Amino acid sequence: MKVDLRGLQPNTMAWMNAMVAVTASMTAHGYVVVVHDALDAELRCALFGHALPELFGLPFDTKKRSGVFSNGPHGGYDGEVPNQILESIPILNPAEPGNIQDFVGRLWPQGNPGFCDTIESFAKNVLEMAQTVERMTLEGLGVCEESIAWQLSSQSHTIKMMLYGTPPDNAELSLADNEVISLGAHPDDQMTTVIVQHEVGGLEVKVDGGRWLAVPPEPGTLMFIGGDQLTLVTNGRVPACIHRVIAPPSGHERFSVLLSRRRKGDPMLRAMDELIDEDHPLMYNPCRHEDYRAFRLSEEGRRLREHNPLKVFCGVEKHGSVE
Template identity: 45%
Template sequence: MIVSFAEKMLRLEEMVETLTLEGLGVGGESICAHFGQLTHGFRFSHYDPPLNKETGISMVPHRDDTMTTAILQHEVEGLEVRVEDGRWVAVPPEPGTITFVAGEQFTVVTNGRVKACDHRVRTPSNRERYAMLFGRKRQDGVAVTVLNDLVDADHPLMYRPLKHEEYSMFRYTPEASKFDDPLEAYCGVQKDGDGARV
């Protein structure tokens, strides 16, 4: 049953990615090549009641270092996403709903056009909660690179290639914690004084 469910989640996640990439102008051949370099994983998450009853925070704000993550919540509230104006918005655990979250790898692949989603777990009811997560990422040893279709005169290259396993090691270091955007610090193409990317 779990294998069948994971296969359906893979198809659904590929559909969401395809629609997003097509909407940005990426061709079918590039999308197929992109999918050929991905792997996926499925896990169950259990969150104890939050230690801090006042804030209700079970997991601090973060961005996934994956391509995308599909999140299925079970009955108890918790998932919150940060919207453009900085507010945190709750994503209700409605039956039959799936929340898709863009990760940092997708930011690189889309040349910064799809930002990784800031999200956290906050459970004001102070109950334990469960969730299922289905994530996709680049295969180990294969560099995450910007899709060529998304680089042009109006959209200069924003990220150098990165290897998932190396970046994952960096982003949990004290050095990475100094930056608001560890991804940008790690592989962002820097601007010179005139605003040109170098």
């Protein structure tokens, strides 16, 4: 489903109609495609035409200096695995003062104001959009304003800049419908993720019946998906979106940028009280995110990544085998 959020003001009929559409898509599929002016043509050109090619064009040893925080196995530059066709570079909390400048200083000691301005604008605009869509989803579920405000303020955010290359001839990668998978099917373990694609497609989501639906990289659209944290706090009302990425065609590179949000620190995650009642009994026991992430990275967690690993880990009626 595609929902136009441009120019909406809260407490208007247009906002209410969009909220209903967003909530319907999120509760049915765990994702919604939104039309939004977070990235106008000028910012999109600066991001994908200049900032990302400049970043990924840096020498390998320089890119390795980009990460200085710990966030699981992907806390810095990721692109060292033989035959890997994906490179990714994260920035933690880029909308907070000084974080982008610190990141740039590790890669360009002489400074790079153009890169800073581009990433700052992207982070600010897309973060506001992500909060709007999450707010709409929770409002549509009947969550009160006080709980929504706390939920939105309790999260940190990370942007991850990604480059998908063409797989080498000798790569041993998964195949799906005669296509090479460069990022396997999985739900995110965060709260939400916004995915911004550029020109070359590849993103697919799993929908009813287990079929895969391609999400084309249309200018002016952004993909908003729910992760396992959102499933838990909404007591299962919003399923985590299972998605994958098909490798770009031969001779093409594919850029994308993700903005992910998750609960700050490592608190106990639990379902919102307002979303538990006789019709919606508690589905998930409280759990800590880092414990769940460790499970997701285990052999069992990797095996279950398309089969509701959250339910296996902390479901009230836990099952030990894939259903």
